[in-house]
Amino acid sequence: MVSKAKSIRGSVKAIRYIQSDKSLGDAMELDRNGIISNDPKEILDELRLMQEANEKCQKNTISIVISPSSEREFSRAELREITRTHLKGLGLDQNQYLATVHRSTGHTHIHVIANRIDEHGKAVSDSFISKKSQDISEKIAKEKGLLTAKDWKKINDVTISPVKQEIKQAHDLSKLKAQDFSQYSELMKSRGVDVIPTINKQGEMQGFKFHHEQSGMTFKASDIGKNAGVKDLLQNRVKIPNLSTPYLEVQQEIQKEIKQSINKGFSR
Known part of the structure; x- marks a missing residue:
């Protein structure tokens, strides 16, 4: 299992991207929190209502991509659980977020757009956030008895x-x-x-x-x-x-x- 996370400046384009699964049409929505609309522009407006409380934070959104192990198929419930575990580990589970699943590349992966600003106007730290995200993936993989990114690297080195x-x-x-x-x-x-x-x-x-x-x-x-x-x-x-x-x-x-x-x- 591999995951990447980074702070970005929120945009309609970023939201539209995770809502589309390219050749397969609309992406399957996996989970959401604190967001009502389905329209990308309106979703951004909802995020910005919270972000107005912390205008100093320019990169006010967290983008996460999670690629579960290709060893087996995961149910929708399992993918949602993996997503929520990641968000909780990054301190984003109570913030606004939208998560979707993409399958057009032939490998199932999860996209998440999360508001970095919470209801109190506080920005979640993005220090070493990509490493934190990968550490969470490693932990989940071990708990589920799956190969970790390090395991796959060893296999690749040999084969x-x-x-x-x-x-x-x-x-x-x-x-x-x-x-x-x-x-x-x-x-x-x-x-x-x-x-x-x-x-x-x-x-x-x-x-x-x-x-x-x-x-x-x-x-x-x-x-x-x-x-x-x-x-x-x-x-x-x-x-x-x-x-x-x-x-x-x-x-x-x-x-x-x-x-x-x-x-x-x-x-x-």
């Missing part, structure tokens, strides 16, 4: 890190022999890694992913490391067609640096 290292080694060898992206992809394929280009609406390449055939795992190039993406290939003079504008600019800058380096060599 994922070796795969990433294998992909990086394949990349480092392939980029040295490839003259263009097609050749690079073929060399990676021969080493058990499929290269999947990410194409934007204009038909331009804006990056790529790696699919490790043996493990079935897929990673963005950036997940493998800084020196494993489009820029690294360009720096190794691997030609890539139909690049997106940002990478075209990178390509031009690299070509300029190479030309300057060659000219310096001739001038000696």
Whole structure:
């Protein structure tokens, strides 16, 4: 179980965001306290009635995202219990709040918008609030016999890190022999890694992913490391067609640096 919390300046946009589950439509409301309306603007007005008692506090809202363990499904009652435990641990359970559930990403997670200002005009401390939130998650996970974030990290270190290292080694060898992206992809394929280009609406390449055939795992190039993406290939003079504008600019800058380096060599 993982959770993050931070203080923000309340806005209609933030409320509207947690009320929408993107492609699935309206998000499922999980819980609320001290809020009557369903309209984002009216909800913000309700929060501001309380916040007027402490105008010095600029970041007057707490945003929380809770990702329960993917080991099993949680009932609505369990998700509500997890949410309330978090809020109580952060000293926000008596304040106004709205909690919703999002599932559009394929992984159930909880969004909470809570008023940082209580009925007495006092602001709940946000010092180390993200760490406090994660500590609460760790405690809940242990109580429910679930894997904690630390447990998942250990598992990832054992199962994922070796795969990433294998992909990086394949990349480092392939980029040295490839003259263009097609050749690079073929060399990676021969080493058990499929290269999947990410194409934007204009038909331009804006990056790529790696699919490790043996493990079935897929990673963005950036997940493998800084020196494993489009820029690294360009720096190794691997030609890539139909690049997106940002990478075209990178390509031009690299070509300029190479030309300057060659000219310096001739001038000696």
